[in-house]
Amino acid sequence: MSVESEAEDRPWQVRASVIVVAIVVVAALLGFVVLPVVQGRSAGVDAFSAICRALGLQAGSPAVRQPVSATRAEPVSLVAWTEEVIARLHNPNEENGSDLAANICASCHGADGVSPDPAFPHMAGQSAFAIYKQLHDFKNGARGNEIMASVVEQLDDEQMADIAAHFAYFTKGALDPTTPVTNDPAIVRLVERGITARGLPACASCHGAHAGGPIETPTLAGQRHEYLAAQLRAFAKGERRNDIYHRMRDIATKLTDSEIEELAAYYAGIGLYQRIK
Numbered sequence: 001m002s003v004e005s006e007a008e009d010r011p012w013q014v015r016a017s018v019i020v021v022a023i024v025v026v027a028a029l030l031g032f033v034v035l036p037v038v039q040g041r042s043a044g045v046d047a048f049s050a051i052c053r054a055l056g057l058q059a060g061s062p063a064v065r066q067p068v069s070a071t072r073a074e075p076v077s078l079v080a081w082t083e084e085v086i087a088r089l090h091n092p093n094e095e096n097g098s099d100l101a102a103n104i105c106a107s108c109h110g111a112d113g114v115s116p117d118p119a120f121p122h123m124a125g126q127s128a129f130a131i132y133k134q135l136h137d138f139k140n141g142a143r144g145n146e147i148m149a150s151v152v153e154q155l156d157d158e159q160m161a162d163i164a165a166h167f168a169y170f171t172k173g174a175l176d177p178t179t180p181v182t183n184d185p186a187i188v189r190l191v192e193r194g195i196t197a198r199g200l201p202a203c204a205s206c207h208g209a210h211a212g213g214p215i216e217t218p219t220l221a222g223q224r225h226e227y228l229a230a231q232l233r234a235f236a237k238g239e240r241r242n243d244i245y246h247r248m249r250d251i252a253t254k255l256t257d258s259e260i261e262e263l264a265a266y267y268a269g270i271g272l273y274q275r276i277k
Contacts, residue, residue: 031054032051032054032055033051033054035054035062036050036051036053036054036062037050037051037062039061039062039063040053040062040063042063043062043063043064043065044065045062045065049062050062075140075141075142076142076241076242076243076244077133077136077137077140077142077242077244078136078137078140078142079132079133079136079137079216081129081215085132085157085161088157088158088161088162088165089128089129089132089161089164089165089168090128090165092128092161092162092164092165092166093158093162094162094165094166096159096162097162097163097164097165097166098166100155100159100162100163100166101163101166101167104151104163105123105151105163105167108120108147109121109122109123109167110122110123110124112124112170113125113126113167113170114170115224118224118225118226118227119226119227120224120227121223121224121227122222122223122224123167123170124167124170124171124222125170125171125219125221125222125223126167126168126218126219127168127215127216127218127219128161128164128165128167128168129164129215129216130164130216130217130218130219131163131164131167131168132160132161132164132216133216134218134242135148135152135155135160135163135164136157136160137242138151138152139152139153139155139160142241142242143240143241143242144239144240184262187259187262187263187266188266190202190203190259190263191203191204191263191266192204198254199250199254200251200254200255201251203220203263206247207219207220207221214244220267221267221270222267222268222270223267223268224268225264225265225268226264228263228264228267228268229260229261229264232248232252232255232260232263232264233252233260235248235249235251235252235253236249236252236253236255236260
């Protein structure tokens with residue numbers, strides 16, 4: 001290419017470069033200044049914050065106010081199944097557990113784990129893991145109850161494990177298959193198979209014997225009707241929140257009042273408790 005041709009093309013190259021730069025600048029102004037400011041104004045966001053959000057320097061969108069929550073953070077559960085905890089539950093100080101249970105727990109939950117008062121749950125039939133988790137949750141505030149919080153306040157992890165292991169020595173008696181628990185096939189279906197269309201898993205998938213669910217899953221069979229119904233309602237209302245991964249809250253919110261009552265009656269009518277220690 002001749003020198004004359006290069007000289008003739010240079011002005012066009014300059015003009016093209018200027019046009020490209022101008023387009024980029026205009027686009028940047030529109031995308032990072034004008035539009036964010038306009039959107040922010042309609043959302044009540046000041047111009048500086050809107051521009052910073054558009055540039056990614058602040059969290060949030062220029063078109064929407066940043067959500068503010070005054071909700072206090074609360075633990076779901078702080079239980080950790082360490083080797084030490086599991087070993088203590090399998091090899092407790094039996095004398096210590098017996099003494100603590102007699103002096104602290106028996107007045108409400110019964111000497112053999114069978115509660116004399118409908119307001120308090122049976123401890124008999126529960127695994128040491130289930131009892132330990134609930135005691136631990138009461139202590140750290142994951143589960144709220146003024147009475148239980150004051151009871152466990154002075155207990156350490158080993159003492160709670162000893163109490164849990166003590167009551168785990170009491171178990172359900174043989175079930176009586178000839179005793180009708182419910183005549184409602186819908187409740188039996190909910191317990192045994194669940195209702196997929198409503199997102200309800202089978203109760204027995206976690207709470208059934210040898211179901212293979214989480215080790216802290218409580219036993220429902222033979223539990224107090226009043227207690228079971230009260231806990232399902234507490235989960236449904238979000239008043240009880242120590243269910244890991246929101247499991248029980250998700251399930252309970254989908255149950256009707258009638259289903260809660262019938263499920264409580266179903267499980268309360270299964271089996272009796274006897275001491276096997």
